[in-house]
Amino acid sequence: DGGITQSPKYLFRKEGQNVTLSCEQNLNHDAMYWYRQDPGQGLRLIYYSQIVNDFQKGDIAEGYSVSREKKESFPLTVTSAQKNPTAFYLCATSFKINQPQHFGDGTRLSIL
């Protein structure tokens, strides 16, 4: 979706490093989400945020952290505690928490 920008498109991480994935939106949506997708699999929810300064763990939050200091931004940090971080990461937004979600084009993270 044009209103959601994920960067970078490709990211490489060395063992033991933390990396931060960016997600910015100009849709004025309250809710934002982070998903992880492994090859041939569906999406799994990492974290979600219903409103600024609030966020909740999804099903696979271990090894990840987020912040929501601004409505437009919901960065995801993949920490060194995440032992298998290689995946396709997708950010999504929705007007409210129970509304249709709109997705960015994703960031593909690989381990060097």
Add this chain to the structure above:
Amino acid sequence: DAKTTQPPSMDCAEGRAANLPCNHSTISGNEYVYWYRQIHSQGPQYIIHGLKNNETNEMASLIITEDRKSSTLILPHATLRDTAVYYCIGYTGGFKTIFGAGTRLFVKA
């Protein structure tokens, strides 16, 4: 949130209707049925959603059975660009949304 079951893959001839089924026998009364699709290496795209009544928009139609245990997404005139993975999900909110493996639709010329 409802567990959904979809066939792993389907074929459709270009120009014909594509009918994608989804079973959601554990759906509760306040859970919406949502459909998304994902074209290779892109983020999923919202298609349509419904609660009880059939729905239609510019992309597709959604037929929900009276007992709400299953639904069918209909692409009335499939094109090659409709080749994608289609996900059916039932949920009441974003915090437990899980996309399964979906149905891989191949539209053939």
